[in-house]
Amino acid sequence: MTELLYPPAERRAHDVIDWWLNRAAEAMAWTGGATLIAMVIMSLISIISRKLGFQPVNGDVEMMQMGNAIAAAAFIPLCTLRGDHLRVEFFTEGFRPKVKRRFDAVGDSLLALVLAVLAWRTGFQALDGQDTGEVSPLLAVPLWIPVMLMVPSLALTGICAIYRTIVEFTVGLETPS
DSSP: OOGSOHHHHHHHHHHHHHHHHHHHHHHHHHHHHHHHHHHHHHHHHHHEEEESSSSSTTTTHHHHHHHHHHHHHHHHHHHHHHOOOOOOOOOTSSSSSHHHHHHHHHHHHHHHHHHHHHHHHHHHHHHHHHHHBBBOTTTTTTHHHHHHHHHHHHHHHHHHHHHHHHIIIOOOOOOOO
């Protein structure tokens, strides 16, 4: 049924864009998952070392903070593309699906705007951190590196939100997941 809403050329373009965005968002999510697993392993090593009377991993809390921030940002594009953010829908509960999609499209467009600003300002924060040479206290990791590693996720989230907005406004379909 949804296939008929697209002319063939538009359908192919939609499928290609959808495919690439899904692959990019899934790659980000897998990267975030691998980062979280690495943080868990590092934390376990540190805790077990501490309990056995050995030296814990130096800077484990710093690494957890940096790694978890990067990982959390990496999950957001896939959540955005699939429309899996937490929503409070008690205002729109009785509305028709088309009206709900329009509200979702407005929300996605606002999300795209916010993420564009976040990516822009986070990039500037990373560049500023590079100029000032700010480092973490224990490991002396330049703080601009983990901050800059969040920028691609924020930018991809904005792109995914723009894509959802366009699909919901122009075609009126739920974005395929």
